[in-house]
Amino acid sequence: MESPVNKSDIHLQKMREVKQLKSVEDKRVGSEVFDRITLQTLYKLANQGHIHLLNGAISTGKEANVFKGADENDNLVAVKIYRVTTSDFKKMQYYIQGDPRFNVRSKSKRQLINNWVLKEFKNLNRAYNAGVRVPKPIIAKNNILVMEFIGETDGTPARLMRQAKISNPDYVAKKIIEYVKKLYNDAELVHGDLSAFNILMQHDEPVIIDLSQGMVVDHPLSRELLNRDIDNLIKDFKKIGIEISKDEIKRKIKDL
Ligand SMILES: Nc1ncnc2c1ncn2[C@@H]1O[C@H](COP(=O)(O)OP(=O)(O)O)[C@@H](O)[C@H]1O
Numbered sequence: 001m002e003s004p005v006n007k008s009d010i011h012l013q014k015m016r017e018v019k020q021l022k023s024v025e026d027k028r029v030g031s032e033v034f035d036r037i038t039l040q041t042l043y044k045l046a047n048q049g050h051i052h053l054l055n056g057a058i059s060t061g062k063e064a065n066v067f068k069g070a071d072e073n074d075n076l077v078a079v080k081i082y083r084v085t086t087s088d089f090k091k092m093q094y095y096i097q098g099d100p101r102f103n104v105r106s107k108s109k110r111q112l113i114n115n116w117v118l119k120e121f122k123n124l125n126r127a128y129n130a131g132v133r134v135p136k137p138i139i140a141k142n143n144i145l146v147m148e149f150i151g152e153t154d155g156t157p158a159r160l161m162r163q164a165k166i167s168n169p170d171y172v173a174k175k176i177i178e179y180v181k182k183l184y185n186d187a188e189l190v191h192g193d194l195s196a197f198n199i200l201m202q203h204d205e206p207v208i209i210d211l212s213q214g215m216v217v218d219h220p221l222s223r224e225l226l227n228r229d230i231d232n233l234i235k236d237f238k239k240i241g242i243e244i245s246k247d248e249i250k251r252k253i254k255d256l
């Protein structure tokens with residue numbers, strides 16, 4: 001597939017040296033996102049063929065920027081880059097401690113972010129393998145996560161459920177509950193930040209994103225997070241005309 005190329009595209013494979021990366025750092029979006037280590041990481045990912053080109057920001061969030069990119073075969077990818085300067089370390093520490101997959105004691109901020117990205121990658125993998133519709137994870141390196149691009153083949157990113165017009169609310173609600181169930185029972189994860197702000201709509205199909213806060217079910221906080229996720233979903237379902245009680249959702253999730 002041809003990917004649209006314009007002057008603002010960042011061709012990673014043309015960057016041969018860190019010196020060149022530095023000049024990009026100076027000119028682009030500001031060095032807040034593209035600091036030296038981030039650029040070096042992008043360069044490594046480019047050498048491995050995972051990202052050939054970055055062309056356009058999809059989102060600038062509180063802690064991460066998401067870009068549209070293409071791999072060496074011109075497949076679209078989404079590239080989520082955590083900003084080391086503005087990340088909420090307290091929150092990260094809170095959500096990562098107690099997760100048996102990570103030992104975060106006395107780690108630097110950068111190590112904490114790297115673990116955070118790895119956590120999001122692992123959570124996506126578990127969800128994906130359990131049959132939950134999430135972006136297929138491709139690779140995590142340092143503060144960068146590369147994953148399947150969710151959107152149109154022409155590069156238009158999918159809309160958030162929050163903003164999309166939902167033509168099939170019954171189906172969408174049913175699918176989302178099914179995914180929460182699969183997450184809980186098969187992936188043994190609780191999303192932890194589930195709402196219409198972290199669900200994309202791709203051709204009437206919901207796609208769950210942003211699993212960085214996801215917790216393993218035997219984590220002491222998982223019950224509280226599951227309850228919060230369900231409360232959020234009930235409100236979002238109401239907005240699309242679906243009334244369902246907490247008990248009913250819980251019954252559906254735990255009904256094995
Ligand atoms: N795989 C993806 N494909 C297309 N767009 C994405 C993808 N992942 C994230 N986005 C877009 O980027 C936004 C932010 O991503 P998200 O993972 O929710 O990060 P955060 O909320 O922490 O900033 C999403 O709301 C969505 O619009």
Ligand SMILES: [Mg+2]
Pocket residue numbers: 197198210
């Ligand atoms: Mg989000």
